[in-house]
Amino acid sequence: MTVKVAINGFGTIGKRVAEAVLKQDDMELVGVTKTRPDYLAKAASLRGLLYVPEEKLQDFEKSGIEVAGTLDELLRKVDVVVDATPGGIGKEYKKVYEKYGVKAIFQGGEKHEVAGFSFSTLCNYEEAHGKQYARVVSCNTTGLLRVLCTLHKEIGIEKVRATIVRRGADPHETKRGPINAIVPNPVTLPSHHGIDVRTVLDIDIATTAVVVPTTIMHLHVLNIVLKENVSKEKILEALEAAPRILVIPSEFSGIKDTAKIIEMARDMGRKRYDLNELAVFEESISVNGKELFLMQAVHQESIVVPENIDAIRALATNVSKEESIRKTDSTLGLVKTFDDVLKVISRFE
Amino acid sequence: MTVKVAINGFGTIGKRVAEAVLKQDDMELVGVTKTRPDYLAKAASLRGLLYVPEEKLQDFEKSGIEVAGTLDELLRKVDVVVDATPGGIGKEYKKVYEKYGVKAIFQGGEKHEVAGFSFSTLCNYEEAHGKQYARVVSCNTTGLLRVLCTLHKEIGIEKVRATIVRRGADPHETKRGPINAIVPNPVTLPSHHGIDVRTVLDIDIATTAVVVPTTIMHLHVLNIVLKENVSKEKILEALEAAPRILVIPSEFSGIKDTAKIIEMARDMGRKRYDLNELAVFEESISVNGKELFLMQAVHQESIVVPENIDAIRALATNVSKEESIRKTDSTLGLVKTFDDVLKVISRFE
Known part of the structure; x- marks a missing residue:
């Protein structure tokens, strides 16, 4: 069975x-x-x-760019739409998706309530089966959850305190900043990231965030209290065994x-x-008894792509989590180790 | 005939x-x-x-990275060495290249005198035939010469005044700047770029340069006085017909x-x-009588790559300029127009 897919919003994601x-x-891009x-x-x-929204047809006609049809016409032809519109806009489009009875995947820029189900492959792929809507959590939350769900399953997590150092803009965003400041984001603690983690994984987590002048990646400083004493080796082993986590030997x-x-x-x-x-x-990666510190980097433009592909499978097929990860990661050329x-x-x- | 090539220096270039x-x-990387x-x-x-310089063998042994031999052993096996060592270091290596009688191509970080011949494909490919040494001019000079040699051949240039807005560091250079200043470079006019252009093309040119906090490209603001009145169409036609110049319709x-x-x-x-x-x-591109303004962007990490490949052919084979450009540009996937x-x-x- 081939899942017919539409993408609403053709920007970064x-x-x-x-x-x-x-x-x-097993998918067709319509x-x-x-x-x-x-x-x-x-x-x-x-x-x-x-395809373009009907009200934009004139703009495209003027610019001489030929369109295959309208958004409504596109939605009639597909099983799943991936909403990659700017944050907050997906909520508006939900009505249109409902009208055509099409399953929809939203991005982390939408509130949890828009889909009613927040998705992250390593945490809750199976729960998504058969759902009409899912929301792939944001890049930062995806990065957090890959490590947290892995360690929670393997060892058990008591508490997480983390600082998210966010990039100021994407590389092509010439009008966004900061370009010379460090911005508490927000200055009223905590940041939304920990709250967002809890839409997927129910643990004690509090996050803070700052924005800095860089365009290429976010960086997370994690402080985790585990349920038992661990060794650095045990942490390394767990992270290296997990998909989509790449441990980089800096020295x-x-x-x-x-x-x-x-x-x-x-x-x-x-x-x-x-x-x-x-x-x-x-x-x-530093370990002292139950306490773990580590730093990790998130490529904000692309980290959620595998999760979006898995979400399509989870909503529209019976493909298992392991099989979906295998298909997604091999077709996208993901690597497991630094040797790869x-x-x-x-x-x- | 296959040209056996060594690359001394395995960094950005x-x-x-x-x-x-x-x-x-027609080349083999040895x-x-x-x-x-x-x-x-x-x-x-x-x-x-x-391969590594003999005095570095120990460092590599310690790090467990296996080497195929020393630089001297490598030079014995090749026809041409491309010197891509940091600026000013190529001069030191020249003695070693001489020792093994190997032809050498230096980069723009070396002085003209190190090779005695400065190279830019569109300007003087033919003159390089049979030479022992050539120096591929720097990224900024390469960018300038592509346009200047094209317009000088097609129309004739009387005078060039240009400002080079340089990137502060390459993307991976985390310890270089500026990160919050605009640096006259140098503050004593003119900058070396115009002088460097004259090692290849004998015209009246003066350049100024500033460095700004960006890592991705240089930008040139050119003011050219041509030998005759021209139209914008004529300029566009000349630039679009030339290889390795891509005119981008911004609007x-x-x-x-x-x-x-x-x-x-x-x-x-x-x-x-x-x-x-x-x-x-x-x-x-703005034209008023004989006077032309235009802005162009140079990707500092990669613009000289085609010229290096051509320089290998020019020094070591009888392949014609047109054939070398054709081979280089098609193998590297270069495009001619925005439609491409x-x-x-x-x-x-």
């Missing part, structure tokens, strides 16, 4: 999920929608994939900051230097 | 030229050298390509700054978002 859908043998005529819209149009590799992580992804030939994997700095990273780089293609 | 050499059917054991050295080692595409140009390269799936083409903002850009993006791979 939408274009990546669209390309990921094109790589799945179309994408865009509201502004630009070079990406034109490229989608060349492939006959471009050996020379990769000691987010810029070097991105340079690694560039050397790997990753399209747009995307790193779908959560990157954990191996040397940052080296093998990819050594192709020099 | 070296790794890119090495990968480009691997794509040429090995690369690196002085620091890191993840890139390990990846080269996995392919049996890693139509929405690509109005260097960040958006890089986003375009990412959407094209360019490895490391490299843009070997010089990018000219179409709307910036759209076609590449629309693959959505």
Whole structure:
């Protein structure tokens, strides 16, 4: 069975999920929608994939970019729509998705209540089966949950305190900042990230966040109290065994900051230097009794792409969690270990 | 005939030229050298390509990275070495290249006198035939010369005044700046770029330069006085007909700054978002009588890669300029027009 998929919103997340859908043998990308005529819209149009909201038809006609139809026409043809519209807009579109009885996947920019179910593959894939709506949690929450669900299952977590150091803008966002400040985000504690984690995993967690002038990655400083004493080896073993977590040996590799992580992804030939994997700095893992510290980096533009693909399968098929992870990760070329990273780089293609 | 090539220095330029050499059917990459054991050295080692200076053998042994031999051993096996060592170091290595009678290509970080011949494909490919040494001019000079040699041949140039707005650091350089200043570079006018242009093209040119806090591209503001009155159409026609110059229609595409140009390269799936083409903002081209203004963007990490490949052919073979450009540009996937850009993006791979 092939799941027919539409992507509503063809920006940072939408274009990546669209390309990921094109790589799945159990999915068909029927179309994408865009509201502004630009070079990406034109490229989608060349492939006959471009649909637009009815009220935007004139704008596209003026710009000479041919459209395949309207959003409504697209929704009639699909089983699942991935809503990748800007934060808060998905709620408005939900009415349209309801009208056509199409299953919908929202992004972390929407409130939990819009879908009524927040999704993160390693935590609750199975619970999504048969649901009409799901919300893939944000990039930061996805990064947190990959580690937290892994450690909670393996060892048990008592408490999490974490600081999220957020990037100020995405690389293409020339009008967003800060460009010379550190912004408490928000200044009233806690930040929403911990609250968002709890829509998926019920643990004691409080997060704080600041925004800094960088475009390439977020960085998390995690302080976790586990349910029992552990060794650094045990933590490493658990993280290395989990999918989508890449432990990076900084001393050996020379990769000691987010810029070097991105340079690694560039050397790997990753399209747009995307790193779908959560990157954990191996040397940052510090254990004292039940207490664990670590630092991890999140590629904000791409980390949620595998979870979106899994969410499509969870809602629309009976494919198991393990099988979905296997399919998603192999088609997207995800790596498990730093040795895999080296093998990819050594192709020099 | 296959040209056997070594790359001395496996950093920003070296790794890119090495990968480009691997794509040429008339060249063989025999090995690369690196002085620091890191993840890139390990990846080269996995392919049996890693050679190191004799005095560094111990460092690599300690780090457990296997080497195929020493730099001296590598030089005995090749016809041409591409020196991609840091600026000013190539001069020191020249003695070693001389010792083994190997032809050498230096980068723009070396003085003109080190090679005695400065190279830029569109300007003086033919003059390089049979030479023992050539120096591929720097990224900024390469960007300037692509446009200046094109316009000088087509129309004739009387005078050039240009301001080079330079990026402060490459993306991976976490210890370089500025990060919050605009630096006259140098404060004593003119900058070296115009002088460097004159090592290849004898015209009246004066340049000034400033460094700004960005990592992704340089931008040039050109003011050119031509030998005759021209129309904007004539300029456009000349630039569009030239290889390795990409004219970008900003209004139509929405690509109005260097960040958006890089986003375009990412959407094209360019490895490391490299843009070997010089990018000219179409709307910036302004003509008044003999006077021309335009703005162009230079991807500092990759623009000189095609010229390095051509320089290998120019020094070591009888391949003509046109044939070398054809081979280089098709193997590296260079585009000629914005329509080609759209076609590449629309693959959505």
